[in-house]
Amino acid sequence: MTDHLIEIHGLNKMYDSGGTGVAAIDHMDFFIDDGEFVSVTGPSGSGKSTLLSVMGGMNRPTRGTVRVDSLDLYALTPEQRADFRSEYLGFIFQSFQLIPYLTLLENVTVPMAVTGRKTKEKRDMAMAVIERVGLADKALRLPDQLSGGEQERVAIARAIVNRPPIILADEPTGNLDSRTALEIMALLQELNREGHTIIMVTHNREMERHATRSVRVRDGRIETISMEKIEDDELNTTADSRKDQPELEMNLDDL
Numbered sequence: 637m638t639d640h641l642i643e644i645h646g647l648n649k650m651y652d653s654g655g656t657g658v659a660a661i662d663h664m665d666f667f668i669d670d671g672e673f674v675s676v677t678g679p680s681g682s683g684k685s686t687l688l689s690v691m692g693g694m695n696r697p698t699r700g701t702v703r704v705d706s707l708d709l710y711a712l713t714p715e716q717r718a719d720f721r722s723e724y725l726g727f728i729f730q731s732f733q734l735i736p737y738l739t740l741l742e743n744v745t746v747p748m749a750v751t752g753r754k755t756k757e758k759r760d761m762a763m764a765v766i767e768r769v770g771l772a773d774k775a776l777r778l779p780d781q782l783s784g785g786e787q788e789r790v791a792i793a794r795a796i797v798n799r800p801p802i803i804l805a806d807e808p809t810g811n812l813d814s815r816t817a818l819e820i821m822a823l824l825q826e827l828n829r830e831g832h833t834i835i836m837v838t839h840n841r842e843m844e845r846h847a848t849r850s851v852r853v854r855d856g857r858i859e860t861i862s863m864e865k866i867e868d869d870e871l872n873t874t875a876d877s878r879k880d881q882p883e884l885e886m887n888l889d890d891l
């Protein structure tokens with residue numbers, strides 16, 4: 637049994653780029669504990685998205701292991717890995733990846749398609765997370781009838797609807813203005829406080845301070861990694877910087 641929720645050992649990922657190998661991940665070792673909110677920052681092309689997809693069981697590494705809750709992800713069969721993903725992971729992408737012809741409610745219901753839950757139960761669970769992210773009055777709208785920040789909240793609602801212990805977020809604020817980005821970060825912090833472990837990839841170092849620990853990558857390697865949680869007073873600074881922001885319409889207690 638491992639003590640860490642996620643363990644990365646000797647990780648390497650090569651891509652074939654016109655006959656030349658590109659090392660998107662060039663030997664990484666680190667771990668993430670249950671309850672952390674880890675930011676992964678680094679310049680464009682440094683391997684952040686590759687790392688997230690490898691950690692999410694979607695991109696087989698060339699060498700090394702990824703263990704989640706002591707499961708060796710790439711020793712599983714593809715079916716076992718798919719089951720693992722639906723049980724353990726919620727994904728949030730920069731581009732939202734909402735289905736344009738489905739309502740917000742239907743979009744959030746999609747990850748429950750394979751859960752065998754009854755239709756009413758799925759609808760109730762979807763509505764609970766939609767309320768949670770402050771969009772109950774817009775549940776029957778289509779994605780293009782929502783603002784960018786609202787679409788991001790739908791993407792978050794969809795990611796948490798199956799109550800996964802781990803949320804993987806790839807540039808969750810990349811398409812948002814700074815005020816909306818802060819609202820989204822506040823929502824991620826709330827989810828983290830309630831027990832979701834979050835790994836967030838971002839090129840924006842401003843977002844790093846909202847996490848409890850940071851990993852900086854460059855050229856596929858770890859440049860720096862903070863081993864200690866970011867202190868509470870630093871997080872309070874973050875909270876202070878949000879004082880001027882409007883109250884979020886969220887019911888954070890009912891999940």
Ligand SMILES: Nc1ncnc2c1ncn2[C@@H]1O[C@H](COP(=O)(O)OP(=O)(O)OP(=O)(O)O)[C@@H](O)[C@H]1O
Pocket residue numbers: 651652653658659660678679680681682683684685686687839
């Ligand atoms: N499918 C692929 N085939 C070949 N090379 C790839 C592929 N995906 C990524 N790469 C290369 O691997 C390296 C790391 O890419 P990756 O997308 O992981 O970086 P990133 O830090 O997420 O970048 P960005 O911030 O621009 O999204 C880059 O050199 C990229 O060109």
